[in-house]
Amino acid sequence: xxxxxxxxxxxxxxxxxxxxxxxxxxxxxxxxxxxxxxxxxxxxxxxxxxxxxxxxxxxxxxxxxxxxxxxxxxxxxxxxxxxxxxxxxxxxxxxxxxxxxxxxxxxxxxxxxxxxxxxxxxxxxxxxxxxxxxxxxxxxxxxxxxxxxxxxxxxxxxxxxxxxxxxxxxxxxxxxxxxxxxxxxxxxxxxxxxxxxxxxxxxxxxxxxxxxxxxxxxxxxxxxxxxxxxxxxxxxxxxxxxxxxxxxxxxxxxxxxxxxxxxxxxxxxxxxxxxxxxxxxxxxxxxxxxxxxxxxxxxxxxxxxxxxxxxxxxxxxxxxxxxxxxxxxxxxxxxxxxxxxxxxxxxxxxxxxxxxxxxxxxxxxxxxxxxxxxxxxxxxxxxxxxxxxxxxxxxxxxxxxxxxxxxxxxxxx
Amino acid sequence: xxxxxxxxxxxxxxxxxxxxxxxxxxxxxxxxxxxxxxxxxxxxxxxxxxxxxxxxxxxxxxxxxxxxxxxxxxxxxxxxxxxxxxxxxxxxxxxxxxxxxxxxxxxxxxxxxxxxxxxxxxxxxxxxxxxxxxxxxxxxxxxxxxxxxxxxxxxxxxxxxxxxxxxxxxxxxxxxxxxxxxxxxxxxxxxxxxxxxxxxxxxxxxxxxxxxxxxxxxxxxxxxxxxxxxxxxxxxxxxxxxxxxxxxxxx
Numbered sequence: 081x082x083x084x085x086x087x088x089x090x091x092x093x094x095x096x097x098x099x100x101x102x103x104x105x106x107x108x109x110x111x112x113x114x115x116x117x118x119x120x121x122x123x124x125x126x127x128x129x130x131x132x133x134x135x136x137x138x139x140x141x142x143x144x145x146x147x148x149x150x151x152x153x154x155x156x157x158x159x160x161x162x163x164x165x166x167x168x169x170x171x172x173x174x175x176x177x178x179x180x181x182x183x184x185x186x187x188x189x190x191x192x193x194x195x196x197x198x199x200x201x202x203x204x205x206x207x208x209x210x211x212x213x214x215x216x217x218x219x220x221x222x223x224x225x226x227x228x229x230x231x232x233x234x235x236x237x238x239x240x241x242x243x244x245x246x247x248x249x250x251x252x253x254x255x256x257x258x259x260x261x262x263x264x265x266x267x268x269x270x271x272x273x274x275x276x277x278x279x280x281x282x283x284x285x286x287x288x289x290x291x292x293x294x295x296x297x298x299x300x301x302x303x304x305x306x307x308x309x310x311x312x313x314x315x316x317x318x319x320x321x322x323x324x325x326x327x328x329x330x331x332x333x334x335x336x337x338x339x340x341x342x343x344x345x346x347x348x349x350x351x352x353x354x355x356x357x358x359x360x361x362x363x364x365x366x367x368x369x370x371x372x373x374x375x376x377x378x379x380x381x382x383x384x385x386x387x388x389x390x391x392x393x394x395x396x397x398x399x400x401x402x403x404x405x406x407x408x409x410x411x412x413x414x415x416x417x418x419x420x421x422x423x424x425x426x427x428x429x430x431x432x433x434x435x436x437x438x439x440x441x442x443x444x445x446x447x448x449x450x451x452x453x454x455x456x457x458x459x460x461x462x463x464x465x466x467x468x469x470x471x472x473x474x475x476x477x478x479x480x481x482x483x484x485x486x487x488x489x490x491x492x493x
Numbered sequence: 494x495x496x497x498x499x500x501x502x503x504x505x506x507x508x509x510x511x512x513x514x515x516x517x518x519x520x521x522x523x524x525x526x527x528x529x530x531x532x533x534x535x536x537x538x539x540x541x542x543x544x545x546x547x548x549x550x551x552x553x554x555x556x557x558x559x560x561x562x563x564x565x566x567x568x569x570x571x572x573x574x575x576x577x578x579x580x581x582x583x584x585x586x587x588x589x590x591x592x593x594x595x596x597x598x599x600x601x602x603x604x605x606x607x608x609x610x611x612x613x614x615x616x617x618x619x620x621x622x623x624x625x626x627x628x629x630x631x632x633x634x635x636x637x638x639x640x641x642x643x644x645x646x647x648x649x650x651x652x653x654x655x656x657x658x659x660x661x662x663x664x665x666x667x668x669x670x671x672x673x674x675x676x677x678x679x680x681x682x683x684x685x686x687x688x689x690x691x692x693x694x695x696x697x698x699x700x701x702x703x704x705x706x707x708x709x710x711x712x713x714x715x716x717x718x719x720x721x722x723x724x725x726x727x728x729x730x731x732x733x734x735x736x737x738x739x740x741x742x743x744x
Contacts, residue, residue: 139705140520225705340545348546373596374650397544436546439519 087111090328092289092302092342093456094119096127096266096466098334099273100158101455103165104470106280113326114277115302117288120270123336123462126354126432128380128388129269130367131155131464132261134231135206137222143483144440145229148461150480151468152262158467159201159264160193165276168198199269200383203262209241209248209255209370209417216253218371223256233258247363247418255370263367263380266463285326289335292342292452293325299451301327302342332453332473337398337433339456345443346489347457349398349433353406354390357424363387370417377413379421387424389414393434400431434459437489444472444484454486494722497694499671500587500619500640502558504531507688508718509560509673511698512536512548514650515707522551524701527711533557534589534696536564537575542582549583560621562589567602569609576613588613589643590622599649603630607637614638623675626660632667641670643696646687647677650699654683658690665691681710681717688721689729 087110091102094116105112116122130136133148163169210219226233234257241255242248277284285304293301303325333339337349362381369378380388392406407429414421437443437457442465446453455469471477472484497504510530515521525533533552542549552559561579566572569592576588590609594602601623607630613620614637621641622634631642644664647653654677655661665672674687675696684695695718704710 138516140516140707346546348544392539394539395541395544395547396539397541397547399541436518438517438522438546438551440517 088113088326088328090115090302090326090331091334092116092331093122093334093336093339094270094274094284095122095124095334095336095462096120096269096273097336097455097458097462097469098332099270099277100466100470101332101334101473102282103162103273103276103280104474106277106282107165108474112282113328114282114284115287115289115304115326116284117286117305119274119284119286120267123352123432123434124266124270126352126391126430127266127463128354128378128390129264129266129463130206130261130378130380131263132206132258132367133464134226134233134258135208135256135261135367135369136460137226137229137231139225141440142229144461145231147441147468147480147483148464150477151465152260154467154471155201155262155264155464156203159199162269162272162276163198165279166198166272167275167279168272197383199272200265201262202264202383203260204366205257205259206261206367206369207236207241207245207255207257209252209368211249211251211253211370211372211416213253215371219254219256226256231258232260245364245366245368247420248368249417249419252370252417257366261367264463265382269463269466285323289326289342292331293327297450299331299449301325302331330451330453332455334455336435336456336458336462339435339454343447343449343452343454345454345456345486346438347435347443348395348437350436350459351394351396351399351431352391352434352460353394353402353410353429353431354388354392355407355410355426356428357387357389357421358427359385359387359424361385363418363420363424368417370413372413372416375409375413377410377417379414379418386427387421389421398433400433402429402431406431435462442469442484443486444469445481445486447486494719495726497671499621504558504694506531506715506718507694507722508684508715509534509694509696510701510711511562511696512702513564513698514702516702518546518548518551520707521548521702522555524707524711525551525555525557527708527715528701529715531557532560534560534562534698537561537579537582538563538565542579558587559583559585560587560589561585562591562623563609564591564593566592567594567605568592569605569612572605572609573612573616576609576618577616580618586617587619587640588621590620601625601645603627607634610634610639611637621673626657626664628660628663628667631664631672635668635670639670641673641693642668643673643675645676646674646683649676651677652679652700653677654679655686655690658686661687661690661692678714681713684714684717685721685724688718689724691725694718 089112210216287304289302291303364381443454443457510533563572563575592605619640626644646655671693673694674692678697
């Protein structure tokens with residue numbers, strides 16, 4: 081562990097974003113310390129892990145599309161390096177990863193490299209389907225918009241959709257295939273990041289940061305909550321005593337929805353309820369999404385037969401209750417797309433908090449205060465944007481950095 | 494343009510906005526500014542009024558009055574409960590009453606709506622009920638003490654415009670409270686038509702928030718509502734089968 085007061089970077093937040101930043105910095109030989117009461121258990125734990133910039137495109141969000149496309153391009157190398165650093169071979173349960181019963185028998189990823197298999201990174205594309213004539217027309221307009229942006233999409237008839245995905249409801253009228261879209265298992269990603277950090281001897285302090293330490297006009301570290309306030313993590317992982325503070329040269333706030341409790345940032349929690357189902361055999365090969373009576377739903381298949389159904393978007397503050405209505409709507413819409421889902425086992429239901437910003441773009445880079453930087457506000461795109469976020473923070477990517485500059489909101493009164 | 498007055502409160506804009514469907518708070522903010530709205534309705538189910546940085550903060554920042562609504566309620570009981578929670582949280586006794594009959598059409602349930610309206614009026618609320626284009630129901634709700642009536646042009650989010658202009662005219666003729674055309678607006682001409690028919694205001698959301706350029710569509714709606722109001726006040730010429738020269742043909 082680096083000496084107190086050395087040139088340490090303190091990363092506040094151990095989700096996909098914070099851990100990725102810590103890992104890339106540690107890899108460059110910079111001393112870093114991660115602070116999080118429960119690493120990998122925030123929004124990253126709930127997230128479906130869609131790396132789908134193309135099928136997620138909306139009319140007003142050109143900049144977000146640019147970020148997503150750039151970050152998706154970085155994902156394969158990011159995943160391969162991560163799996164290698166973590167020492168994961170991808171040999172099923174032998175990895176010791178977060179896997180359920182029957183895991184590690186993925187059939188769709190047979191030809192993939194072992195290190196990519198370990199994170200369940202798949203790139204089979206997203207199929208966006210429509211039911212009624214109106215939804216079909218709306219999808220057609222979206223396709224025209226995507227073609228104008230030179231995005232690779234393919235229009236399919238209902239029967240073509242069902243040839244690709246036979247479990248789709250017969251009432252599917254048509255769809256759009258975004259062949260380049262991918263997805264990954266975020267729980268495996270955070271597990272791999274923690275393993276990689278362990279191998280790089282990066283301390284992960286399991287405590288909640290309650291505030292920033294200031295010294296001579298600059299940020300000099302973070303204050304930690306006394307361990308008694310986090311009883312459930314007290315004895316975890318034997319990292320020794322929790323200090324009252326962690327000092328460092330620079331603090332990177334990557335605390336997701338909680339970032340606004342540490343610094344003045346326009347980040348708010350956006351609640352998402354999400355459900356994990358499990359089937360003996362995968363029901364789908366591609367990621368499938370659709371709009372059912374105006375509400376949109378997606379289904380993300382994992383190699384081990386898990387099927388993720390998500391997700392609600394609610395402005396409920398820090399509330400993380402799973403509600404009957406939330407689950408009902410997810411299942412109702414998922415069943416409309418793929419009637420077979422009702423036969424599956426319910427493996428997991430959680431509610432996570434996305435860190436939303438006013439323009440849906442993240443805040444990445446130095447703040448106005450010396451010693452303080454941000455990697456937060458990724459809203460629905462933390463997993464997708466993690467590789468790009470690290471590149472921006474480490475100064476490897478300048479062109480897109482301006483879109484994410486934390487200072488862009490300061491002019492708003 | 495003359496002021497809109499609802500329950501004694503004045504508004505210089507006759508365009509009431511909804512917030513549903515906006516891709517981001519920033520896009521919503523730009524659209525609200527472009528629309529010039531002074532009153533905006535917010536669905537209270539699945540919204541914590543105490544949370545920081547939410548849509549309510551956007552409205553407060555722009556000094557736009559919040560009109561809480563009961564969207565998503567299927568019974569009078571739920572609607573009354575939602576209205577009371579909104580009053581407690583936001584400190585307003587105004588409510589846009591919306592009780593939906595089914596998820597497919599999102600058409601309002603007239604019986605549950607009337608039931609809830611009676612109870613809310615008795616409880617001191619300023620009630621603005623969302624209803625079908627039914628002149629009889631509109632009259633009954635006015636008699637029950639509602640501060641305005643909000644007939645639909647077409648189902649929510651359908652963008653089909655005003656399907657029964659005749660009924661809207663009948664509602665306007667009989668009403669002595671403001672008539673606010675709510676739901677169904679697809680584009681600017683629909684909003685102008687509502688005002689030409691004599692509506693006092695227009696409420697819309699999807700037509701703006703789901704447009705390709707929400708800010709531009711909001712500006713179009715603002716202009717359309719103004720144009721329609723002015724045309725109504727100016728008094729249109731009668732429709733004729735044959736031409737009538739605008740300048741005298743004979744000396």
